[in-house]
Amino acid sequence: MTSANQPAAGRYPAGSAAFPHRDLTGLAGLAPWEILFLLDEAEQWVELNRQPHKRADRLAGLTIINAFFENSTRTLLSFEIAGKRLGADVVNMHAAQSSVKKGETLIDTAMTLNAMRADAIVIRHASSGAVRLIADKVDCPVLNAGDGQHEHPTQGLLDALTIRRAKGDFGKLTVTICGDILHSRVARSNIHCLTTLGADVRVCAPPALMPAGIEAMKVTPFHDFDAALDGADVVMMLRLQQERMSGQFIPSPREYRHLYGLTLERLAKAKPDALVMHPGPMNRGIEIDSTVADLAGRSAITTQVEMGVAIRMACLDVLTRRSRGVEGWA
Amino acid sequence: MTSANQPAAGRYPAGSAAFPHRDLTGLAGLAPWEILFLLDEAEQWVELNRQPHKRADRLAGLTIINAFFENSTRTLLSFEIAGKRLGADVVNMHAAQSSVKKGETLIDTAMTLNAMRADAIVIRHASSGAVRLIADKVDCPVLNAGDGQHEHPTQGLLDALTIRRAKGDFGKLTVTICGDILHSRVARSNIHCLTTLGADVRVCAPPALMPAGIEAMKVTPFHDFDAALDGADVVMMLRLQQERMSGQFIPSPREYRHLYGLTLERLAKAKPDALVMHPGPMNRGIEIDSTVADLAGRSAITTQVEMGVAIRMACLDVLTRRSRGVEGWA
């Protein structure tokens, strides 16, 4: 724990009275203090969640709708638990049974959720930009739980919280993100978040999985994983989607592991106390070896899951303050 | 808002002590005052749902089971939110994972829900009459959330509430319902509700989608949509199910829109302030044009969704009063 873990009102603008965004659709464009504020707020929920009685009544009487147009067990569970621990009435809308299948437009679905007087809507969707589209049509805060290849902002925040609790000041850190950078919303949110907070971010991918012009995001691209790992404080591995494991993007999973899998030998290129991260679910033996994934004192993979619930509680709490009439830094 | 929006005890029988039905399986056979009583009760929930803190504890400690043998995102969400805002413990039983698939009879499923000591069971089923069958076997109130081509009573009630809030006294209104009258439980519940309340109801459909002998339901049938719209106060469009869009019932969606789609030009045949309604989900460009669906001050489509939650709260509250020991009009 470093002092960076403690909420510090002095970090926030003196004249400001509240978090200045209604929605959380992405981390691109957030100011450093806005991100730090959400991390600071999450600390109280990390503590609460470690108690036997992990319940606040802050969102009592509010209705949160988790509208998941794309399946995701972990993220849905995490948001559902977050909402319930804050005392909200949480309802899940599963895509599999959705009116969307009956030909309804996404905007009509959004208008329907809005008319039911949701106090916050959490959306996951396979299309980039779908969350912004919905946010523009409803009257309540909208939280992006992952949209296409765009952003997954709560993942970026929970990763930053995990890093801060282990390593402290971002300005002194080198973070290496390795995997399918091209298609990964996790990578995009992490890049926005970590570069904003001042970290030195390296991205590493096979040529076919590296976006053109990635340098514009203030990161350093690598194709050689060993070089990318050299002296890194944090190694963040991305999940290789099964549909990309053959043919067009990589020759084979075995070849991928050979060049881009995190093994114990390769981890030794990073700093001796480098943190190992993975957003899950892992393909053990492909992008990460089990010996690394389970490395005591180094792997932060389950801590990331724990921070996820706390970050989502913080976001739900902060974004609903305006409608609850709770403002300011108190 | 008209005075008809305000609950008025004088409307109800002086000698009666409670709503005289255990279940809500349909609107056929309800007395005018019984329907008005449910609409009156819903008003308080419309108000509550517009507050940031939208929670009553009236059903605390009660278990409500939503048993949906047929998928329906909107109706399930609406009932789930209604139950939770009243403080009940709400559990959903999804057909997709049901014992019904294992060959269990519907009645055995009902007996199982009953034995778990449900305080109310909300049922949606693809077969007409399935809800009544279940209601006869259980000890608690049963609410019909749509059964086959029979009834969808809470839809009829929410539509009536929407109309009353916009137009007032039903006795002075002409309501035109257009679409697949033959297969529509929404149409049936609306016809029962609106004719009982004294409205002049017209139904309009292509010949193949109009039930024989519909005049017996005290409505006037039309095949010419323009004639049916003439002077109407309310235009209620029905969803055209995709499985009926070709062949047996209509030549093509394009032909259907040409004859029975609600366009701006056609809406001009109705009264200048005629209300536009649709139970959703809409097929924009088929039974209703987007310009009409989104017409400010005229389209009540999202208001219908809002009234839906309030009506379901009213029904859950009223029907569980006996078991809670709360009776009378207080």
Add this chain to the structure above:
Amino acid sequence: MTSANQPAAGRYPAGSAAFPHRDLTGLAGLAPWEILFLLDEAEQWVELNRQPHKRADRLAGLTIINAFFENSTRTLLSFEIAGKRLGADVVNMHAAQSSVKKGETLIDTAMTLNAMRADAIVIRHASSGAVRLIADKVDCPVLNAGDGQHEHPTQGLLDALTIRRAKGDFGKLTVTICGDILHSRVARSNIHCLTTLGADVRVCAPPALMPAGIEAMKVTPFHDFDAALDGADVVMMLRLQQERMSGQFIPSPREYRHLYGLTLERLAKAKPDALVMHPGPMNRGIEIDSTVADLAGRSAITTQVEMGVAIRMACLDVLTRRSRGVEGWA
């Protein structure tokens, strides 16, 4: 009701301060007093569940995750209702939408649930032993809701509670379990439970559905159902899984009914007041005739369902006492 229904502290070891197991993965190995303690604890919940206001706040602030890797409507509903009536925050993880499908290992899924700080995890899985595997990896109590052909301990407990409430002292009872003994986790849990409590247990199955060496479980095997029924106090029929209704195991459902179906005539071989049980869902007309399943005063099938909720409340309450700081017999 017999005096055996009343909790009696004298039954439990004087020196002990708590239920001595963190998990409930099976009934094999439990001491008689441990089983009786869970039955005794369930009695209060039977009473509560018969009230209109069926809510305790004992588990308020606790998070219970129902992780169902195998679908089961009844058991999931029962656990969900049990958790909610105790005031817990209950979340369901459906296998159909699980990361397991993305290739994640079962242990990684377990670690994820654990990292979200679940206070109890209820697991159903198609593989025998999967629940034990998970229990070894997490920090909270794990309850087995059925794993492969291993055990279904809450079913065994609810059956024992049903029998005790109807028949009293187990030491005087003969219980006949008939059906697919080979594959049935229900049979296994019941055999462990009832033999531990001192009942005389007979098992009856066609030769292909009887495990070799079943005598080692302290039961008497029969292939002749009439002989197995002779003088029985309780007749417990098992569900015949549809995938075993033809070919390898039995000639045909008709043949199965002829030899092993419980008909009125056959029931007459048992004691005149013999109790009829079935864990559900039933194949009416195959393993049990409708006349028997619905026999008033004899069939305990819906009572079993009712006892199920009470037993699950008892198990959730008792197993979370340690983390809640509630110990002893008070």
